[in-house]
Amino acid sequence: AQSVTQPDIHITVSEGASLELRCNYSYGATPYLFWYVQSPGQGLQLLLKYFSGDTLVQGIKGFEAEFKRSQSSFNLRKPSVHWSDAAEYFCAVGASPSGGSNYKLTFGKGTLLTVNP
Amino acid sequence: EAQVTQNPRYLITVTGKKLTVTCSQNMNHEYMSWYRQDPGLGLRQIYYSMNVEVTDKGDVPEGYKVSRKEKRNFPLILESPSPNQTSLYFCASRGLAGVHGELFFGEGSRLTVL
Numbered sequence: 001a002q003s004v005t006q007p008d009i010h011i012t013v014s015e016g017a018s019l020e021l022r023c024n025y026s027y028g029a030t031p032y033l034f035w036y037v038q039s040p041g042q043g044l045q046l047l048l049k050y051f052s053g054d055t056l057v058q059g060i061k062g063f064e065a066e067f068k069r070s071q072s073s074f075n076l077r078k079p080s081v082h083w084s085d086a087a088e089y090f091c092a093v094g095a096s097p098s099g100g101s102n103y104k105l106t107f108g109k110g111t112l113l114t115v116n117p
Numbered sequence: 118e119a120q121v122t123q124n125p126r127y128l129i130t131v132t133g134k135k136l137t138v139t140c141s142q143n144m145n146h147e148y149m150s151w152y153r154q155d156p157g158l159g160l161r162q163i164y165y166s167m168n169v170e171v172t173d174k175g176d177v178p179e180g181y182k183v184s185r186k187e188k189r190n191f192p193l194i195l196e197s198p199s200p201n202q203t204s205l206y207f208c209a210s211r212g213l214a215g216v217h218g219e220l221f222f223g224e225g226s227r228l229t230v231l
Contacts, residue, residue: 034219043207043224090159094220103211104150104175105220109159 002027002095006108013081014116021076021111023091032094033074034105035065039087047089050074061085086115119144121223123208129229130198138193138226140208147213149191150175150220151183154205163206166191167213198230 003026013019025031035047048059055067065076074091089112092105121142130136142149150165152175162175166185180202182194191210195202205227209220 036222044222046219049219103148104162104165105160105209107159107161109157 002031002093002106004091004093004106004108006089006091006111008111009109010112010114012114012116015083016080019076019078019081019085019113021089021091021113023074023076023108024072025074025091025093026072027093027095029095031074033065033067034092034094035059035063035074035076036090036092036107037061037087038090038110044090047076081113081115083115083117086113088112119221121208121210121221123206123223123226125226126224127227129231131231132199133197136195136198136228138195138206138208138228140191140193140223141189142191142208142210142221143189144210144212144221145188146210146221147188149185149208149210151181151191151193152207152209153177154207154225160207163193195228198228200230202228203230204228 005024007022033050036044037047038044047063048057050057050067057065063078067074088110090110091108094105124139147168151163152160154160161177163181164175164183166172169188172183172185205225207225208223211220
């Protein structure tokens with residue numbers, strides 16, 4: 001079964017600093033990877049996704065992520081964080097478990113980002 | 118505007134009082150699913166539906182029911198809610214044209230069971 005690990009429960013950065021959120025996945029085949037963001041009281045918004053091709057993926061709001069198969073990682077990065085980036089971030093892997101019909105996302109437990117002024 | 122709509126957004130109820138959380142999508146998506154989100158546990162799948170009249174259990178189906186009588190709607194039913202079902206619930210949908218497309222999520226329904 002697939003799984004996702006986000007090692008950092010909570011990260012605090014200063015506004016303008018760079019950001020990297022870590023994500024490690026476990027899946028037997030080619031993974032389909034996603035990063036979602038959840039602002040307080042809001043639903044989940046897709047930041048970016050990786051299906052195949054270029055391993056560096058660009059997303060919305062200035063985010064990017066790099067797929068590294070050798071490390072089973074899909075880390076999210078942003079060169080300069082804005083106060084509005086404060087939110088919870090979820091990494092997810094999409095798969096059809098056991099080759100069945102249910103295509104589902106398996107989520108990590110999330111990383112809460114705090115941005116200091 | 119393409120969207121997934123859930124109602125109610127907030128609900129406080131008491132143990133044993135049946136309730137339904139509705140979910141509707143306007144994107145003509147075949148696939149719909151319910152997740153619950155709990156602190157420290159992330160999102161876990163409750164039920165899913167591949168199309169009308171086709172539903173199946175996810176990872177945490179106990180205490181829940183669903184139905185899919187129309188393509189656009191996928192209600193979540195708690196026949197006898199218990200406090201351990203206090204959670205934030207998300208409905209999601211996607212089309213099946215792309216094999217591994219993204220899920221579109223509703224804004225969530227926060228349920229408290231006293």
